[in-house]
Amino acid sequence: MTAPIVQYRDVCKSFGDVEVLKGINLDINPAEKVAVIGPSGSGKTTIIRLLMTLEEPTSGDIVVDGKNLWKMEKNGDMVRANENHLRNVRGDIGMVFQHFNLFPHMTILENCMTAPVHVKKENKDEVRKRAVEMLERVGLGDKIDNYPSQLSGGQKQRVAMARAVVMRPKIMLFDEVTSALDPELVGEVLEVIRDLAQHEDMAMVLVTHEMDFALDIADKVLFLDEGVIAEQGSAKEVIEHSQNERLQSFLSRFRS
Amino acid sequence: MTITILLAASLFAYIMAFVAGLSRLSRNIIIRKVGGFYVEVFRGTSLIVQLFWLYYAIPMLLNIQVASNWWIGVIAIGLNYGAYLSEVVRSSILSVDQGQTEAATALNMSSFQRMRFIIFPQAVRMMLPEFGNYTIQILKGTSLVSLIGLTDVLYYGDIIRSTNASITPIVYLVVLVFYFLLALPLIWLTRKGEEIAKKGAASQ
Amino acid sequence: MNSTYWSWERFLDALPFVLDGLWITIVLTISCFLFSLLFGFVWTFLKRIPIKSFNWIVTWVMEFIRSTPPLVQLFFIYYAWPVIPVVGVTLSPMTSAILGLGLHFSTYIAEIYRAGIESVEKGQWEAAKALNLSTMDKWRMIILPQAIPPTIPMLGNYFIIMFKEVPLASTISVAEILLRANTYGARNFAYLEPLTIVGIIFLVLSYPSAVLIRKLEVKMNTRFDKNAAAKSS
Numbered sequence: 060m061t062a063p064i065v066q067y068r069d070v071c072k073s074f075g076d077v078e079v080l081k082g083i084n085l086d087i088n089p090a091e092k093v094a095v096i097g098p099s100g101s102g103k104t105t106i107i108r109l110l111m112t113l114e115e116p117t118s119g120d121i122v123v124d125g126k127n128l129w130k131m132e133k134n135g136d137m138v139r140a141n142e143n144h145l146r147n148v149r150g151d152i153g154m155v156f157q158h159f160n161l162f163p164h165m166t167i168l169e170n171c172m173t174a175p176v177h178v179k180k181e182n183k184d185e186v187r188k189r190a191v192e193m194l195e196r197v198g199l200g201d202k203i204d205n206y207p208s209q210l211s212g213g214q215k216q217r218v219a220m221a222r223a224v225v226m227r228p229k230i231m232l233f234d235e236v237t238s239a240l241d242p243e244l245v246g247e248v249l250e251v252i253r254d255l256a257q258h259e260d261m262a263m264v265l266v267t268h269e270m271d272f273a274l275d276i277a278d279k280v281l282f283l284d285e286g287v288i289a290e291q292g293s294a295k296e297v298i299e300h301s302q303n304e305r306l307q308s309f310l311s312r313f314r315s
Numbered sequence: 316m317t318i319t320i321l322l323a324a325s326l327f328a329y330i331m332a333f334v335a336g337l338s339r340l341s342r343n344i345i346i347r348k349v350g351g352f353y354v355e356v357f358r359g360t361s362l363i364v365q366l367f368w369l370y371y372a373i374p375m376l377l378n379i380q381v382a383s384n385w386w387i388g389v390i391a392i393g394l395n396y397g398a399y400l401s402e403v404v405r406s407s408i409l410s411v412d413q414g415q416t417e418a419a420t421a422l423n424m425s426s427f428q429r430m431r432f433i434i435f436p437q438a439v440r441m442m443l444p445e446f447g448n449y450t451i452q453i454l455k456g457t458s459l460v461s462l463i464g465l466t467d468v469l470y471y472g473d474i475i476r477s478t479n480a481s482i483t484p485i486v487y488l489v490v491l492v493f494y495f496l497l498a499l500p501l502i503w504l505t506r507k508g509e510e511i512a513k514k515g516a517a518s519q
Numbered sequence: 520m521n522s523t524y525w526s527w528e529r530f531l532d533a534l535p536f537v538l539d540g541l542w543i544t545i546v547l548t549i550s551c552f553l554f555s556l557l558f559g560f561v562w563t564f565l566k567r568i569p570i571k572s573f574n575w576i577v578t579w580v581m582e583f584i585r586s587t588p589p590l591v592q593l594f595f596i597y598y599a600w601p602v603i604p605v606v607g608v609t610l611s612p613m614t615s616a617i618l619g620l621g622l623h624f625s626t627y628i629a630e631i632y633r634a635g636i637e638s639v640e641k642g643q644w645e646a647a648k649a650l651n652l653s654t655m656d657k658w659r660m661i662i663l664p665q666a667i668p669p670t671i672p673m674l675g676n677y678f679i680i681m682f683k684e685v686p687l688a689s690t691i692s693v694a695e696i697l698l699r700a701n702t703y704g705a706r707n708f709a710y711l712e713p714l715t716i717v718g719i720i721f722l723v724l725s726y727p728s729a730v731l732i733r734k735l736e737v738k739m740n741t742r743f744d745k746n747a748a749a750k751s752s
Contacts, residue, residue, distance in 0.1 A: 146425060179423075359725045359726045363697065
């Protein structure tokens with residue numbers, strides 16, 4: 060049994076008076092593929108945004124690879140993490156967004172190269188080689204000098220995934236990556252995720268509404284409801300054996 | 316004279332715009348307030364008033380004879396339009412989509428790197444048209460320096476007019492056309508800037 | 520007596536003298552504004568005439584007026600206009616200022632009108648057509664009621680801008696506050712205090728108005744967002 064790469068311990072998050080997460084406890088193992096499902100407003104996205112340091116938890120700890128993400132030691136006390144600490148710990152985490160968030164002023168290739176070159180200080184030629192390979196792998200080898208505005212939504216999202224993978228994260232977060240796409244473009248994006256899930260040994264956390272796909276590739280499924288993890292287990296366990304009524308009614312909406 | 320003032324005042328205004336615009340986004344409240352004070356004072360009063368004020372006040376208050384009124388013209392125009400442009404700088408930076416910051420964070424950029432590689436290059440693209448527009452305003456503003464005795468194109472127009480009243484219309488028409496010819500490339504650049512701005516930035 | 524330093528005595532002495540010009544400044548601002556509102560309509564109308572070459576001419580005339588200094592335009596109207604044969608008339612400084620500044624800013628006002636008209640959705644024009652409204656009714660009942668509200672904060676901004684440009688009229692001897700300050704300065708050889716007073720007057724009047732307009736703008740924007748939200752749902 061390997062040590063989990065990410066641990067949530069009693070993590071709570073409120074926005075103003077609204078309590079979005081009410082005590083999340085969760086272990087994610089290296090290379091594990093986790094799907095997070097649940098009704099909208101259940102806090103799915105917040106879970107991964109806390110891990111990416113886009114939001115700060117109200118209480119509780121998130122531990123990444125043995126290091127506390129949001130707290131650091133200073134003179135024997137645990138204090139709120141500063142930017143340096145956050146950068147140290149989140150270096151192994153990558154994220155793909157619902158709205159792609161490609162950098163519009165850079166070409167596709169530059170989008171994929173900027174961070175490895177300037178953040179990780181890697182050799183430019185080596186990064187270029189890796190970025191081109193990765194873009195070819197997502198089927199965009201002929202577009203590397205195009206700008207994001209020249210691409211379709213599905214192509215943009217494939218670039219966004221290549222951009223994240225080139226950073227070689229140990230943990231990849233997917234935040235409803237197909238929700239903003241036209242239906243006919245969803246398939247090409249899911250294919251890339253499937254490819255990554257099968258051939259990369261990074262942990263993946265997918266927040267998604269693509270139920271069948273999630274259940275198909277996930278090692279572990281979390282059902283999030285009203286800020287708590289209401290159910291978790293393998294896809295089979297969660298779907299076939301769960302007694303949770305809300306989960307059953309949620310799932311029934313995706314079955315016809 | 317008009318052209319040198321235009322160039323120097325524009326440059327000075329651009330510098331002030333970035334200094335003041337960025338300081339108004341600073342985390343330090345004192346820097347923010349100082350920037351805000353500068354902007355409100357210079358936007359709240361007229362260029363012509365500022366020009367006269369500096370023209371009379373600088374020698375009096377500081378008890379120095381300023382080497383040349385050229386400098387006073389440049390400083391007044393630069394400070395005035397710098398204040399207006401700082402609002403352009405500030406709002407452009409703020410209008411870069413939040414998702415850009417998040418994506419940069421997800422790529423583990425530091426706040427400096429986010430600004431340098433992601434936010435700033437996009438904000439600058441958005442600023443271009445307004446910088447073009449304000450440079451035309453600066454050009455128009457340079458006409459005021461004749462009022463503090465600088466020998467710009469309008470000043471020569473006045474001289475000719477006072478010697479021969481019947482050609483006054485032609486003189487001023489020539490002056491107007493002169494300004495328009497200077498403005499033409501700026502108008503063209505502003506339109507180019509609009510095209511660039513449309514393409515290269517994710518704005519909210 | 521020509522002290523190089525600040526004197527409160529002189530400040531208080533100059534204050535009523537300068538303030539005497541304030542109402543001229545205000546009257547001039549309002550007149551210029553009204554004139555430019557009116558003339559802005561003329562430009563907007565001229566630009567909508569669908570003759571290509573005519574449109575081109577109007578566009579460039581506007582561009583010319585907009586991108587040349589209002590100061591020179593004032594001088595042209597005040598000094599040059601009377602000398603022109605046949606059409607030349609001598610105008611009072613006040614009238615020249617209203618014409619000159621009003622004309623200059625009317626080109627900006629016209630842009631605001633245009634933006635207002637363009638902000639009316641295409642569907643509204645089509646709906647007006649579908650209802651078989653006459654041109655007059657289309658504008659009166661459909662387009663203008665929607666086009667005008669969003670322009671109000673922008674027009675307010677231009678009112679403040681014009682207020683700050685009015686001191687240009689001092690150069691053609693309109694006795695507004697800047698000219699009064701300069702007169703006081705020339706008489707007593709003390710410019711600093713009267714000019715400071717002018718600066719303060721502008722600041723005191725324009726800053727609160729600007730804040731007010733910003734608030735109005737935010738209010739309008741939220742109203743429009745609501746409309747947009749209603750549209751999309």
